[in-house]
Amino acid sequence: MSITVTRDGPVAIVAFDRPRAKNAFTMAMRRDFVDAFTALDADRSVRAVVLTGSEGNFCSGADIGEMGDTCPEDFLARMHLLHAMARAVARFRAPVIAAVDGVCIGAAWGFALAADIVLAGEEARFAATFRRIGYAPDAGLAWYFLRTVNPMRAREIVYSGREVRAEEALALGLAMEVLPGDALMDRAMELARDIAEGPATALHLAKRQFAAAPAMSFETFLDFEATMQPLLGQTGDHRDAVTAFREKRPPRFNGG
Known part of the structure; x- marks a missing residue:
């Protein structure tokens, strides 16, 4: 199995784990990835997920072979699994943190x-x-670009296929923080553990707000909030x- 799942209490770590191919994913890995997230989504003890890759790389994309x-x-069928x-x-109902090092x-x-x-x-x-x-972009990449960076810059990145280093990704809003490689997972786990201590249902609904907002008018969104x-x-x-x-004590959130 080239998708690994480990647990640290309420935090699950899902990793692309095919290091000899820089974690490129195969058709079998597509199914394993979906199965892993489906099982975790059904497990209410999971309150946050860290998505990463093994041995210094996140993932080099689909296996061209x-x-x-x-x-x-x-x-x-291939596209259905990719999507x-x-x-x-x-x-995913709980927040997901992508810890990206090496190639993505x-x-x-x-x-x-x-x-x-x-x-x-x-x-x-x-x-x-x-x-x-x-190919043209897939996995929703152009959709995310147009909601994150200047449209002309998004086109340039896609049309050129050039490399975007970590600091540029940070400047463009495509990453929240840049860290030394040996501190990356520690920071990801710190964030995930903090999230996992929060009110799970409230964070789930907050995530739904962020997902729904771009397609709504302000008035419709306020009605959505009100529910x-x-x-x-x-x-x-x-x-x-x-x-x-x-x-005058800290709350004890249990997800209920």
């Missing part, structure tokens, strides 16, 4: 941007290299937080 002549039906990977990250190429960049937060190691190298194999707070007001987490405020 598996590409070539194929019938339309097979190609559609299932992107959705598995984007729609092609569709893998889309998976990283599908996460809630991207942390980059100093040696991280991002690239939308689709032009090199006669959430009354629900959250009935949770045990909210009630304990109010009691904790009165008792």
Whole structure:
């Protein structure tokens, strides 16, 4: 299995684990990736996920060795699995942190941007290299670019297929922090543990707000908000937080 899942209490770590190929993902890995996220999403004890890669690289994209002549039906099946990977990250009920070091190429960049937060190691190298194999971007990459960076810069990155180093990714808003490689996972786990201590239902609904907002008018979004707070007001987490405020103690969030 080239997708590994480990646990640190309420934090799950999902890793591309095929280091000899810089963690390029195969068709089998596409299925394993989706299965891993599906199982974690159903496990309510998981309160945050760190998505990363093994041995100094995030992921070099789809395995080109598996590409070539194929019938339309097979190609559609490949795309269905690729999009299932992107959705598995984007729609995961709890926050996902992408810890990216080394190469993050092609569709893998889309998976990283599908996460809630991207942390980059100093040696991280991002690239939308689709032009090199006669493809347009996939895994939602262009969609994320247009919502994050200047449209002309987004086009230039895609049309050129050039490398984007960590500091440029930070400047463009494609990463939140740049860290030394040996500090990357420590910082990712620090953030994930902090998130995991929070009110799980409230954070899930906050994530839904961020996902829905771009397609809504302001008035529609306010109506959307209004359906959430009354629900959250009935949770045990909210009630304990109010009691904790009165008792001058930290709240004890248990996800209820």
